[in-house]
Amino acid sequence: xxxxxxxxxxxxxxxxxxxxxxxxxxxxxxxxxxxxxxxxxxxxxxxxxxxxxxxxxxxxxxxxxxxxxxxxxxxxxxxxxxxxxxxxxxxxxxxxxxxxxxxxxxxxxxxxxxxxxxxxxxxxxxxxxxxxxxxxxxxxxxxxxxxx
Numbered sequence: 001x002x003x004x005x006x007x008x009x010x011x012x013x014x015x016x017x018x019x020x021x022x023x024x025x026x027x028x029x030x031x032x033x034x035x036x037x038x039x040x041x042x043x044x045x046x047x048x049x050x051x052x053x054x055x056x057x058x059x060x061x062x063x064x065x066x067x068x069x070x071x072x073x074x075x076x077x078x079x080x081x082x083x084x085x086x087x088x089x090x091x092x093x094x095x096x097x098x099x100x101x102x103x104x105x106x107x108x109x110x111x112x113x114x115x116x117x118x119x120x121x122x123x124x125x126x127x128x129x130x131x132x133x134x135x136x137x138x139x140x141x142x143x144x145x146x147x148x
Contacts, residue, residue, distance in 0.1 A: 027061035031072050035101050045079045050121035057118055073103055074111040075118055082132050083119065088139075095140055106141045107133045 028046065032039040046054040057075075060068045077098060081091050095105045112129045 023062055024058050027058045030064075031061060031069065031076070034069060035073055035076065035097055037076070037097065041080070042076060045076055048079065048083065048122060049118050053118050053120060070103060071111075071114055073098065073101060074107070075115055078107075078111065078115040078129075079119075081136070082115075082129060083122065083124070091136065091140065106137055109133070 024046075028039050028042045032042050046057055049057055057072070061072055077094050080086055081094055086094065098105045109130075112126075112133050115129065116124055116126055
């Protein structure tokens with residue numbers, strides 16, 4: 001009898017956990033599948049955002065609007081390349097990921113402003129992020145800058 005009660009509690013706990021985290025899993029999986037990256041990378045980014053901003057990010061993704069998915073892709077790009085400090089080869093790979101997803105590889109000020117908002121708990125230096133954006137665009141997107 002005790003085993004049945006314990007088994008029932010475990011099942012209730014597992015089902016409850018799955019229901020409570022379904023929005024988060026859905027949002028993370030949708031971004032990861034769209035960019036063809038591992039979900040653990042998106043999960044680590046959400047954890048770095050902190051509790052409040054991470055939940056905002058999840059709600060933004062669950063809205064399902066295209067421009068919000070694009071913003072999330074650029075946030076992931078900034079997370080991997082700037083916050084995690086990727087080398088040039090990795091930056092090139094992530095640039096190709098953006099292109100493969102149908103996005104412009106050029107970073108704009110609105111992308112860095114969004115990163116400053118969502119990663120507020122990391123206390124990013126706005127000047128360093130702007131320098132990274134300029135250097136990235138000059139090095140990897142010079143033809144886009146020259147042509148328009």
